[in-house]
Amino acid sequence: MKKHNFNAGPSILPREVIEQTAQAVLDFNGSGLSILEISHRAKDFQPVVDEAVALFKELLNIPEGYSVLFLGGGASLEFCMVPYNFLEKKAAYLNTGVWAKKAMKEAKGFGEVVEVASSAEATYTYIPKDYTVPADVDYFHITTNNTIYGTELKEDLDVNVPMIADMSSDIFSRPIDVSKYICIYGGAQKNLAPAGVTFVIVKNEALGKVSRYIPTMLNYQTHIDGGSMFNTPPVLPIYTALQTLRWIKAQGGVKEMERRAIEKADMLYAEIDRNKMFVGTAAKEDRSRMNICFVMAPEYKELEADFMKFATERGMVGIKGHRSVGGFRASCYNAMPKESVQALIDCMKEFEAMH
Numbered sequence: 001m002k003k004h005n006f007n008a009g010p011s012i013l014p015r016e017v018i019e020q021t022a023q024a025v026l027d028f029n030g031s032g033l034s035i036l037e038i039s040h041r042a043k044d045f046q047p048v049v050d051e052a053v054a055l056f057k058e059l060l061n062i063p064e065g066y067s068v069l070f071l072g073g074g075a076s077l078e079f080c081m082v083p084y085n086f087l088e089k090k091a092a093y094l095n096t097g098v099w100a101k102k103a104m105k106e107a108k109g110f111g112e113v114v115e116v117a118s119s120a121e122a123t124y125t126y127i128p129k130d131y132t133v134p135a136d137v138d139y140f141h142i143t144t145n146n147t148i149y150g151t152e153l154k155e156d157l158d159v160n161v162p163m164i165a166d167m168s169s170d171i172f173s174r175p176i177d178v179s180k181y182i183c184i185y186g187g188a189q190k191n192l193a194p195a196g197v198t199f200v201i202v203k204n205e206a207l208g209k210v211s212r213y214i215p216t217m218l219n220y221q222t223h224i225d226g227g228s229m230f231n232t233p234p235v236l237p238i239y240t241a242l243q244t245l246r247w248i249k250a251q252g253g254v255k256e257m258e259r260r261a262i263e264k265a266d267m268l269y270a271e272i273d274r275n276k277m278f279v280g281t282a283a284k285e286d287r288s289r290m291n292i293c294f295v296m297a298p299e300y301k302e303l304e305a306d307f308m309k310f311a312t313e314r315g316m317v318g319i320k321g322h323r324s325v326g327g328f329r330a331s332c333y334n335a336m337p338k339e340s341v342q343a344l345i346d347c348m349k350e351f352e353a354m355h
């Protein structure tokens with residue numbers, strides 16, 4: 001049976017990206033060696049990193065003066081690297097979910113942290129809008145897509161301080177104005193590559209402004225100077241990331257990714273709103289295109305396990321909602337075909353017809 005992979009992360013990758021990775025595991029570039037058994041300093045591997053960096057810059061239209069890094073540690077390590085490198089006195093954070101809160105917690109160890117707004121009281125079902133960012137902060141930190149709650153900032157905000165964003169789960173799903181940010185980071189395992197590599201886009205001139213000692217491995221400058229090769233980088237996930245970046249470019253770039261994301265999300269939200277058995281959990285204006293969260297309508301609450309079974313039998317994978325929200329979450333990342341979204345919609349329609 002065809003599986004429709006709605007996993008939240010690690011998650012779906014384009015089929016050809018997986019095939020190219022499999023091929024490189026067997027024989028990298030016709031070298032007779034697997035990519036798993038070559039040095040990251042091999043002359044064949046440097047072009048992989050170079051091209052991945054170049055495609056990052058090209059696809060996201062990154063201005064001059066920014067570096068692209070491939071590191072280990074996940075987005076979770078960035079929660080502490082960000083304040084280590086950028087927080088001298090005071091930083092502002094927008095609390096839009098568990099990831100945002102974790103980022104904020106780390107920052108508190110480095111300086112004064114202002115939580116400008118929070119939607120915690122409403123289980124993060126919306127993104128706060130009425131707040132002011134103090135003018136004297138070193139940066140304003142946002143989480144552009146809240147993977148667990150299915151809310152998303154689908155446009156770059158306008159604030160008069162430099163922004164830093166966790167874009168783990170919506171990078172490459174829309175064009176971004178990188179010049180508004182001094183740092184953008186994320187774990188690659190949602191929309192780019194398998195787990196193991198973290199991407200960081202950093203504005204060079206924003207570094208070197210904090211007075212503390214920064215441990216070598218946690219200092220972005222180390223990795224800029226070392227071209228992401230200060231220590232052994234995650235070779236295989238970087239290789240896969242390159243294949244995904246090539247795929248995005250061949251499909252038409254981030255503008256096309258955005259068009260598809262809107263199309264898929266509109267289809268699924270339309271069914272959630274139409275179908276009497278389901279309700280969406282996120283505020284309509286903040287609905288994520290990447291993680292679409294819904295629950296059974298109150299009068300059908302007891303049918304939740306039945307729908308899960310019904311959908312699973314029809315090939316749906318990974319639609320269980322995060323344990324803190326419950327219900328269902330269909331993650332529709334770049335690689336998710338429209339046909340799979342349609343298959344889920346068909347399940348919802350059939351299930352409704354049965355009741």
Ligand SMILES: *Cc1c(COP(=O)(O)O)cnc(C)c1O
Binds near residue numbers: 075077
């Ligand atoms: C998954 C996720 C994280 C955590 O990423 P790790 O790479 O596992 O540390 C952080 N932020 C967001 C928005 C996420 O979706």
